Amino acid sequence: MTTDILTFTDLKKYFVIGHSGILKREPITVKAVDGVSFAVREGETFGLVGESGSGKSTVAYTTIGMYRPTAGTISFRGQNLFENKMRPLALRKEIQIVYQDPGSSLNPRRSIKEIIGLPLQIHRPDENRLEQVVRLLEMVELPPDYMHKYPQMLGGGEKQMVAIARALATEPSFVILDEPTSALDVSIQGKIINLLIRLQNEFHLSYLFITHDLSLMRNVASRVAIMYLGKICEVAEAAEFFRNPYHPYTQMLLSSIPVVSEEEEKFKPKKIISTGEIPSPVNIPSGCSFHLRCPRKMDICSEMDPVMVKVEEGHTVRCHLYGQSD
Amino acid sequence: MTVPPLIEIKNLYVHFSVYGGRLKVLDGVDFVMRSGEKVGLVGETGCGKTTTMKAILRVLPMPPARIPQGEIYFKGRDILKMNASDLQQVRGRGISMIFQDPTAALNPVFSVGQQLEAVIHHSANRGRQLSRQEIHQRAIASLQEVALADPERLLRSYPIQLSGGMRQRVCIGMALATGPELLIADEPGTSLDVTIQDQILRLLRKLVEEKNTSVILITHTLGIVRETTDRVYVMYAGNIVEVAATNELFSYPLHPYTRGLMDAVPRLTGGGVSDGIPGRIPNYLNPPPGCRFHPRCPQAMDICRQEKPSFYKLSEDHEVACFLYQEGGKGT
Numbered sequence: 001m002t003t004d005i006l007t008f009t010d011l012k013k014y015f016v017i018g019h020s021g022i023l024k025r026e027p028i029t030v031k032a033v034d035g036v037s038f039a040v041r042e043g044e045t046f047g048l049v050g051e052s053g054s055g056k057s058t059v060a061y062t063t064i065g066m067y068r069p070t071a072g073t074i075s076f077r078g079q080n081l082f083e084n085k086m087r088p089l090a091l092r093k094e095i096q097i098v099y100q101d102p103g104s105s106l107n108p109r110r111s112i113k114e115i116i117g118l119p120l121q122i123h124r125p126d127e128n129r130l131e132q133v134v135r136l137l138e139m140v141e142l143p144p145d146y147m148h149k150y151p152q153m154l155g156g157g158e159k160q161m162v163a164i165a166r167a168l169a170t171e172p173s174f175v176i177l178d179e180p181t182s183a184l185d186v187s188i189q190g191k192i193i194n195l196l197i198r199l200q201n202e203f204h205l206s207y208l209f210i211t212h213d214l215s216l217m218r219n220v221a222s223r224v225a226i227m228y229l230g231k232i233c234e235v236a237e238a239a240e241f242f243r244n245p246y247h248p249y250t251q252m253l254l255s256s257i258p259v260v261s262e263e264e265e266k267f268k269p270k271k272i273i274s275t276g277e278i279p280s281p282v283n284i285p286s287g288c289s290f291h292l293r294c295p296r297k298m299d300i301c302s303e304m305d306p307v308m309v310k311v312e313e314g315h316t317v318r319c320h321l322y323g324q325s326d
Numbered sequence: 327m328t329v330p331p332l333i334e335i336k337n338l339y340v341h342f343s344v345y346g347g348r349l350k351v352l353d354g355v356d357f358v359m360r361s362g363e364k365v366g367l368v369g370e371t372g373c374g375k376t377t378t379m380k381a382i383l384r385v386l387p388m389p390p391a392r393i394p395q396g397e398i399y400f401k402g403r404d405i406l407k408m409n410a411s412d413l414q415q416v417r418g419r420g421i422s423m424i425f426q427d428p429t430a431a432l433n434p435v436f437s438v439g440q441q442l443e444a445v446i447h448h449s450a451n452r453g454r455q456l457s458r459q460e461i462h463q464r465a466i467a468s469l470q471e472v473a474l475a476d477p478e479r480l481l482r483s484y485p486i487q488l489s490g491g492m493r494q495r496v497c498i499g500m501a502l503a504t505g506p507e508l509l510i511a512d513e514p515g516t517s518l519d520v521t522i523q524d525q526i527l528r529l530l531r532k533l534v535e536e537k538n539t540s541v542i543l544i545t546h547t548l549g550i551v552r553e554t555t556d557r558v559y560v561m562y563a564g565n566i567v568e569v570a571a572t573n574e575l576f577s578y579p580l581h582p583y584t585r586g587l588m589d590a591v592p593r594l595t596g597g598g599v600s601d602g603i604p605g606r607i608p609n610y611l612n613p614p615p616g617c618r619f620h621p622r623c624p625q626a627m628d629i630c631r632q633e634k635p636s637f638y639k640l641s642e643d644h645e646v647a648c649f650l651y652q653e654g655g656k657g658t
Contacts, residue, residue, distance in 0.1 A: 051519035155606045185370045185546060186590045190602035193592075212520060215592040219599045242594065256524035257594060258549025260576060264594040273528075274521040277489050 004039040005174055005206045006063070006095075011036045011072035013058050017282070030281045032058040034230035035072070037308075040174070045200065045207040047221030047238065049214060049253070053281055055230040056210045060176045063208070064097050076174070093123045093170035100179040102159035106151040112137075112162055113147035119169040136165040140195060157188035161195065168199065176208045181216070193220060214257055215264075218242050223314075226250050229281055229289040232308075236315040245269060246317040248294050288320065296321060330402030332361045332508060332540055333382065338396030340377055340564075342610075343389055349610035351377055353564040353618065355396075356637075359557075361507065364534070364541045366551035366572065368587070369561035372607050375544045378561075379510050383421060384413060400508075418449035422501035426513035428493035432485040439465060439481030442500050449504035468503040469496070472529060491522040495529070502533060509534060512544045527554060548591055552576050557643070560584045563607055563618040565634075571643040580646045582623050617649070625650060 013033040020026050033055040040046040050056045061067050063074055065087045074081045076094060081087060099105035106115055116133050124132070134144045140161040151159055160180060167175055177196065181189040197220065200207060209221055217224055218238060225235040226249065234247040245251050252272045259265055276293035279285055285292050291301035300320050308316045309323030317323075340352035352374050359365045367375050380386045382398055384405060398405045400416055408416065425431040433441060442465045447456065456464075462481075469477035472495040485493055494514065501509060514530060515523030531554060534541050543554055551558055551572065558575050560568040560583065568581040579585045586603035605622040608614055614621050620630040629649050638651040 051521065157606065186548075187370055187587060187603040188606070189592075190590045190599045191604075193599045194601055213592070214520070215594045216599070218594055218596050219592045239596065242596075252521055254594075256520045258524075258527075258547060258553050259594055260548045260552055260588060260591050261593065267595050274524050277491055278519065278522070280489075 002041045002043070005042045005077060006208070007039040007075045008036055008059070009073050009075070011059065011062065011074060012070045013055075013062055013067055014070045028282060031230050031284060032281060033062070033069075034284075036227070036230070036232055037072075038225055038232060038235060040206055040208055041223075043200075043204050043206055044222045045209050045220055047217045047224040048208060048210045048227060049212060049217055049224060050227035051212060051278055053229070053278060054227040055281075056227050057178055059227075060097060060178050060208065060210055063176060064095055065092065089123065094172050095174045095176070096167040096170060096172040097176040097178060098160070098163050098167050098180050101183045102151070102156065102163045103183070105163055106159055108151050110150070111147065112149050112151070112154075115151070115162060116147070116166050116169055119166060123170040132169070136169055139168065139199065140165045155188075156184050157192060160184065160192055164192075164195070164199070168203070171203075172205070174206045174208070176210070178210045179212070180209075182211065182213065189216070196220075214242075214253060215259070226253070229279065229284055231289065231318065233290065233318045234316070236312075240312070240315055242267070244312075244315075246311055246315070246322060247319050248272070248296050248321070249290050252293075252295075288318075329361075330399065331358050332363070332401060333542075334358050334397075334399040335378070335382070336397045336399075338378070338381060338398065339394050340374075340381055340386065340396075341392045341394060343392065344611075347611045350613055351564050351610050352381070352396075353613070354634075355561075355564070355566055357559060357566065359540065359542070362538060362540055363557060364543065364555045366555035366558040367542060367544045367561060368546060368548060368551055368558060370546060370587075370607055373561045374564040375561055376512055377564075379423065379512060379542065379544060382510070383417060383423060384408075414448075418504050418506075420506060421508045421510060422504060422506040423510040424494075424497050424501045424512065424514050427517045428490065428497045429485065429517075431497050432493060434485055437482055437484050438488075438496055442468065442481065442496070442503065445500050446503050464503065468499040471502065471533065472496070472499040474499070490518050491526065494518060494526050498526070498530060498533070502537065502539070505537070506539060508540045508542065510542045510544070513546070514543075515550065516545070516547070530554075548576075548587065560587070563613065564610070565618055565647065567619065567648065568644075568646045569637075570645070574641075574644050578644075580640070580644070580651060581619075581648050582625050582650070583619050586622075586624075617647075 011033055012035055014029045014031050016027040016029050018028045020028050048056050062069055068082055113133050116136055117129050120129050120132050133147050137144055137146055142161055181192050211217055221238045224238050224241045225232050228249055234250050245254055251269045252274050255269050255272045256274055272295055287302040287304055288306055291297050298320060306318050306320045308318045310316050311322050335355055335357040338352055338355040342349040342351060355378055369375050400420060443461045446461050446464050465481060466477045469480055474480055474495055515526050545551055555572050558570060558572050559566050562583045568584050579588050589600040590602040592599050603622055608618060616632050617630045617635050620626040627649060635647045635649045637645045637647050639645045
């Protein structure tokens with residue numbers, strides 16, 4: 001029986017972006033994350049998929065403590081992450097993140113040694129720092145003499161490896177990967193992904209893998225959740241998910257992927273023509289937020305927001321098409 | 327008399343002078359397309375795809391860029407030798423381009439209408455002035471063509487008021503407003519979401535079909551090339567390494583680089599991710615001698631380090647620049 005390492009319970013994060021009304025007293029809010037619940041198990045790769053503006057990065061940033069949630073909680077091995085005003089150091093070291101664009105997440109004025117050394121200095125001050133930097137570089141398959149280089153001297157893939165080494169410096173048990181390869185060429189992507197998989201096996205890491213690339217997701221995640229406008233619309237085991245997508249949005253996403261072979265073409269759901277724009281998160285449509293673009297819209301969809309229903313073991317969907325039963 | 331090809335690039339070199347030397351970016355590019363074709367150009371970031379296209383439109387900043395050698399023909403006329411007014415005609419009614427990032431391609435301080443109407447105004451036939459009314463009508467028509475609702479209001483709005491998908495539609499409308507014979511689309515969906523990208527590509531395919539426009543599609547997403555084009559050029563470090571009909575290329579990729587690229591794409595059917603191609607694109611200051619791919623090539627031979635491979639024609643619609651496929655080579 002596997003246990004949950006990180007549990008999201010009805011997580012909400014609203015941002016006030018301005019005020020409206022004559023007296024400018026009514027806040028205009030963006031519901032970036034609006035009631036998200038899921039759990040990541042020990043040692044698994046949990047995939048979070050969504051288009052831009054769906055709130056997937058807000059989930060990540062709330063998890064590492066960059067934001068405090070408006071409502072709801074995130075707990076790590078049963079411990080609420082937002083119990084204290086300041087997150088204790090011992091808890092911070094457990095949850096680390098690798099950002100999307102290593103070009104902007106690494107300080108160009110710091111050498112690689114300093115970049116990887118900073119978390120060591122804070123979290124493991126008693127150890128020999130140089131030794132640890134060399135060990136971390138070896139872990140991500142970079143030669144030790146790279147520590148004297150600066151980020152701009154490295155290629156995109158190498159920079160991302162440094163970012164991974166920095167995330168692992170605190171010996172975390174949970175790492176958030178926020179689109180770790182989307183800024184890289186496909187020829188380098190594979191190396192980074194396989195490195196991440198190897199590190200996961202070696203150190204028994206749990207990953208929250210955020211991406212918009214479903215083909216990649218199919219190959220790395222054990223379970224997948226789809227987000228749309230701040231809400232999760234479907235969660236399932238990865239293989240099951242691609243074999244049998246329920247939610248119309250998921251079907252639309254899957255049928256939109258450009259693929260490179262005939263076998264994949266057969267594997268895709270029947271072409272669903274994607275229509276409409278993604279609504280602005282300031283003006284989320286009433287009822288189900290997807291109903292304006294949905295090809296199988298019913299009357300109820302514009303009135304009532306559906307709830308999560310279980311359609312199969314380990315497969316839940318938030319859509320009025322399913323679970324009309326009492 | 328034979329009809330000259332729509333675009334023919336012969337042995338094109340482009341160098342950039344920078345601090346510390348000269349970047350030898352394009353290294354003898356050959357490229358031919360007939361009227362009505364949809365051609366893909368694929369390769370990694372920095373392989374010279376956009377440089378090639380900018381050379382066609384002659385919008386490379388010179389200096390630092392220099393074209394020491396090569397010819398580019400548009401319908402039999404050398405673009406590199408044209409005078410300014412002929413070039414203006416080619417850019418307006420001959421060739422249009424859509425850029426990767428519609429946000430950067432539109433000017434934020436002019437309304438959509440001002441920008442679109444300016445394009446239409448300047449693309450009119452020489453000697454024929456369009457009335458303001460006519461220009462306005464054409465602008466509305468071109469927005470309707472790209473399936474944008476309420477064009478009157480849209481013409482008055484500014485790019486910042488539109489979503490990414492709408493901006494890219496405006497750019498497509500603008501590129502097609504002049505009725506070009508060739509449309510160069512540089513990664514038209516990359517900065518957009520998958521479902522929106524799908525919409526944009528579908529729109530683009532429909533429009534070029536209707537107007538019988540020829541297309542060069544630049545991208546590094548192989549799936550998009552497969553779904554959109556008839557023929558593909560694969561580019562690596564300033565060289566074309568393989569040319570083939572799209573189906574042929576996806577069924578039988580030959581060049582080790584093309585194969586590496588194909589293997590690196592994660593499949594929807596699962597099966598893990600391959601390690602990709604080791605190393606990275608060479609430094610253009612001192613590119614490797616011989617075949618520029620040899621330092622990363624799993625099948626490199628001695629000859630690859632010394633000589634640059636020429637094209638070997640394996641069938642009517644498949645050519646590859648690799649010594650594996652020379653007479654009696656390992657690959658044949």
